[in-house]
Every structure is written in structure tokens, then in C-alpha cells.
Amino acid sequence: MAEHIVKSFDQELLELRNMIAEMGGYAEKSVLDSINALMRRDMEQAERVIALDGTIDALQRAAEERAILVIAKRQPLAQDLREIVAALRVAGDLERIGDLGKNIAKRVVAINGQMQGNKIFGGFNHMAELVLEQLKQVLDAFAQRNVEEALAVWRSDGAVDAMYTSLFRELLTYMMEDPRNIGFCTHLLFCAKNIERIGDHATNIAETVHYLVTGQSPSGERPKNDTTSTMPVEFPAVAN
Amino acid sequence: MAEHIVKSFDQELLELRNMIAEMGGYAEKSVLDSINALMRRDMEQAERVIALDGTIDALQRAAEERAILVIAKRQPLAQDLREIVAALRVAGDLERIGDLGKNIAKRVVAINGQMQGNKIFGGFNHMAELVLEQLKQVLDAFAQRNVEEALAVWRSDGAVDAMYTSLFRELLTYMMEDPRNIGFCTHLLFCAKNIERIGDHATNIAETVHYLVTGQSPSGERPKNDTTSTMPVEFPAVAN
Numbered sequence: 210m211a212e213h214i215v216k217s218f219d220q221e222l223l224e225l226r227n228m229i230a231e232m233g234g235y236a237e238k239s240v241l242d243s244i245n246a247l248m249r250r251d252m253e254q255a256e257r258v259i260a261l262d263g264t265i266d267a268l269q270r271a272a273e274e275r276a277i278l279v280i281a282k283r284q285p286l287a288q289d290l291r292e293i294v295a296a297l298r299v300a301g302d303l304e305r306i307g308d309l310g311k312n313i314a315k316r317v318v319a320i321n322g323q324m325q326g327n328k329i330f331g332g333f334n335h336m337a338e339l340v341l342e343q344l345k346q347v348l349d350a351f352a353q354r355n356v357e358e359a360l361a362v363w364r365s366d367g368a369v370d371a372m373y374t375s376l377f378r379e380l381l382t383y384m385m386e387d388p389r390n391i392g393f394c395t396h397l398l399f400c401a402k403n404i405e406r407i408g409d410h411a412t413n414i415a416e417t418v419h420y421l422v423t424g425q426s427p428s429g430e431r432p433k434n435d436t437t438s439t440m441p442v443e444f445p446a447v448a449n
Numbered sequence: 450m451a452e453h454i455v456k457s458f459d460q461e462l463l464e465l466r467n468m469i470a471e472m473g474g475y476a477e478k479s480v481l482d483s484i485n486a487l488m489r490r491d492m493e494q495a496e497r498v499i500a501l502d503g504t505i506d507a508l509q510r511a512a513e514e515r516a517i518l519v520i521a522k523r524q525p526l527a528q529d530l531r532e533i534v535a536a537l538r539v540a541g542d543l544e545r546i547g548d549l550g551k552n553i554a555k556r557v558v559a560i561n562g563q564m565q566g567n568k569i570f571g572g573f574n575h576m577a578e579l580v581l582e583q584l585k586q587v588l589d590a591f592a593q594r595n596v597e598e599a600l601a602v603w604r605s606d607g608a609v610d611a612m613y614t615s616l617f618r619e620l621l622t623y624m625m626e627d628p629r630n631i632g633f634c635t636h637l638l639f640c641a642k643n644i645e646r647i648g649d650h651a652t653n654i655a656e657t658v659h660y661l662v663t664g665q666s667p668s669g670e671r672p673k674n675d676t677t678s679t680m681p682v683e684f685p686a687v688a689n
Binding site: 273277280281282284285286290293294297301312315316319381384385388391392395396398399402438 | 513517520521522524525526530533534537541552555556559621624625628631632635636638639642678
């Protein structure tokens with residue numbers, strides 16, 4: 210048991226970082242697999258994504274407990290304290306990403322077999338690919354303390370929002386064209402919103418990397434192109 | 450400056466609790482005012498809710514920093530450590546509630562003047578009243594460390610979810626009846642989902658109160674009656 214007692218602070222930090230890296234891997238898997246399940250109408254894959262969420266939640270709680278205990282035991286200051294606060298924040302964002310992946314997977318189960326046509330899925334795929342790329346890039350940036358790479362992710366959030374706005378309009382158009390589309394398009398609206406929010410969490414992680422390296426949040430407003438929550442609903446202007 | 454140096458640990462905890470109480474007051478205000486703005490189509494009130502979110506976010510960051518510094522400085526153990534961890538978790542939930550209130554307010558601005566009829570608002574009002582009551586009750590339970598009151602909130606989450614499911618079906622029916630309803634009903638679907646998620650955060654806070662008092666999470670599954678994300682979309686069964 211001696212090695213536990215003499216464990217160095219650096220070792221404890223490394224273990225915490227490894228827990229976050231493991232959570233990151235699961236969060237990426239949740240997003241990738243839920244989107245694939247949506248594209249392929251794969252119910253079994255959707256069920257596996259739903260089951261994975263419990264693992265991510267448990268890892269978050271474990272990372273939180275570990276982080277708090279390290280703070281209490283070691284009284285870290287400045288950079289070391291930032292390291293632990295950053296781990297707590299990233300774990301929170303990854304847990305939320307797991308929830309969003311699970312929600313997409315639940316909706317895949319709900320819309321099973323009810324989808325007509327494939328043209329809407331092109332937009333989904335494109336948006337999901339960009340968000341997955343952001344998530345991968347920002348987790349790399351966190352692992353490597355690379356503030357430039359984090360800022361690149363931070364700046365690209367507007368592109369995801371613009372895609373979401375376009376997808377939102379497209380889905381509303383399908384709903385207006387044929388009321389039989391309303392049920393599954395409603396689920397797809399929530400799926401699109403979930404993907405957009407996964408992008409927001411990637412942006413949060415980018416801000417955390419910036420804070421971790423520089424001690425400050427990025428300056429300036431976060432780039433925002435999601436205008437759907439303030440989009441007027443005049444008919445038929447919404448379908449423009 | 451001497452009083453800062455000799456400030457007791459109890460004083461520091463009290464200050465942290467006061468910060469959370471202040472956040473709780475703002476979060477309640479955000480929910481109440483965003484719902485009132487929705488019911489009354491009050492654009493100015495909606496704008497004030499949107500502006501309030503920055504205050505809640507800033508308070509969360511301040512509470513987080515304060516909590517971490519107290520942990521680092523005081524090395525609290527057991528009950529005192531739980532006190533601080535609980536404050537961190539509650540601050541996180543209150544920050545999310547502020548975001549959800551802001552999103553409802555943004556949608557009030559978006560659907561300005563486009564709503565036909567009032568009958569859907571009865572269901573909204575009923576659901577919002579229940580969620581606000583839960584939020585008030587759980588913040589009282591947190592302030593008073595009252596685990597029984599917290600468990601009462603925890604058990605009532607199923608009722609909110611059932612109301613949300615009913616509202617979801619009702620909104621889909623309106624959309625199917627008349628495509629001119631699709632635009633504003635889509636915004637109302639997201640508003641209803643936001644209210645349901647505010648209820649989820651109240652339930653999270655109830656779990657935190659339980660953890661704070663007993664050292665453990667409540668046993669058993671959280672009561673869940675939101676079946677919309679797994680609701681099949683066969684037409685016209687969805688309107689049943």
C-alpha cells in the first residue's frame with residue numbers, strides 16, 4: 210500500500226487527467242454512435258448509446274470526488290489549482306455531451322421506421338461531422354494544453370450554429386409541406402438542437418483550455434450564428 | 450483589513466451559502482418572468498430576462514472560485530467538504546436554470562404576435578406553476594438542510610414529465626391541424642422542453658440536498674414520466 214501513501218501530486222494530477230481522457234473517449238463515442246444510429250436507423254446501436262450514459266455519469270462523479278479530495282489534501286495554488294478546476298469543468302461538459310448523445314439515441318428509437326426520404330440527412334451528417342471534429346480537436350487541445358488549437362475550435366462554433374439554423378428551417382418546411390412529416394421532424398428538430406448544443410459544450414471546453422493556460426477566459430463575444438430561438442415565425446417567411 | 454484575515458471557516462461557508470441563495474432568487478425570477486412574458490406576450494419583460502442571465506452566470510463563476518479557494522485554504526473534511534461540493538453542484542444547476550429561462554424569453558421575442566388562440570397556454574401555466582413550486586421548495590430544503598422536503602420534490606418530478614408529455618402531444622395536434630401553427634408551435638415545443646428541464650434541475654438539487662445531509666444519493670430510480678423522446682411518431686397515433 211506504500212505507493213498510495215507516497216503518491217506524488219503530479220501522479221494524482223496525471224490520474225485525474227487520465228479520467229478526463231477516458232470520459233472524453235466515451236463522450237466522442239456517444240456522439241458518433243448516436244449519429245450513426247440515426248443515419249442507419251440502427252436500433253441496437255441506439256440502445257447501446259443509451260446504456261453508455263451511465264458509465265459517463267459514473268466517471269464524472271468519480272472525477273469530481275477525486276478532484277475535490279486532491280484540492281483538500283494538497284492545497285494547490287495558482288497553476289495547480291487551475292489544473293483541477295479545469296478538470297472539473299471539462300468533466301461537467303463531457304457529462305452533458307453524454308446526455309445529449311443519449312437523447313439523440315432515444316429519438317432514433319422513437320422515429321424507427323417513420324422517416325420518409327433521405328434528403329434531410331445530408332444536412333445532419335454535415336453538421337455532426339463538424340461537431341465531432343470540434344470535439345476531437347478540443348479534447349486534443351486540452352490534453353496538450355494547446356491554446357491556439359482551442360481558440361480555433363472556439364471560433365468555429367458559429368459555423369455549427371449556421372448549419373443548425375439552416376437545418377431548422379429545412380425541417381419546418383417539410384412539416385409545412387405534409388402534416389405526416391410533423392411527428393418525425395419534431396424529433397429531428399430536437400436531434401439537431403442536441404448536436405448544436407454538443408458544439409456549445411466543445412466551445413465551453415475550448416474556453417476552459419484558454420483559462421487553464423492563460424488564467425483568463427477568451428476575450429470578446431463567443432461567435433454565435435444560431436438565430437433560431439429568435440427567428441420570427443411569420444408564415445411563410447419561416448420557410449425562406 | 451483584519452476581519453478578512455481572521456474570518457472563520459463558518460463565516461466563509463455562510464458567505465458561500467448566501468451567494469447560492471442570491472443565485473437561487475435570480476433563477477426563480479428568471480423562470481417566473483420568462484413564463485409571465487410568454488403568457489402576456491410581454492417583449493420588454495422577455496428582454497429583461499435575457500439580460501438577467503449574465504448576472505446569474507457571473508454569480509456562478511464567483512461561487513465556484515470562492516468554493517475552490519475555501520477548499521484549498523481550509524482542507525475541510527467530511528461534512529464541511531460535502532457542504533462545499535453541494536454548493537458547487539447547486540450553483541451549476543441554478544446557472545443552467547438561468548440559461549433555460551433566457552431561452553424561453555428569446556422564444557417569446559421570436560413568436561411575438563404570431564400566436565393564435567389561448568387554449569394551449571392553460572397547460573403551460575399549469576406546468577410552469579408546478580415547476581416554480583418545486584424550485585422554491587427545493588431551495589428552501591437546501592437552505593434548511595431538510596431532506597424530507599427535498600425528497601418530496603424529487604418524487605414530484607414525474608408529475609412535471611407527465612404534463613410535458615401531454616403538452617407535447619397537444620402541440621403536435623395543433624401543428625397537424627393547420628400548417629400555419631407550425632412555426633410558433635415549434636418554439637412552444639422548445640419552451641415546454643425547457644420548463645421540463647428546469648424541473649430536472651430542481652430534482653438534481655433535491656439529490657444534492659440528500660447527499661449533503663446523508664452523504665449519499667437517494668436510492669432507487671428517479672421517477673420519470675417524460676416519454677416524448679421515445680414516443681413513436683406513427684400518424685395519427687401521436688395525436689392521441
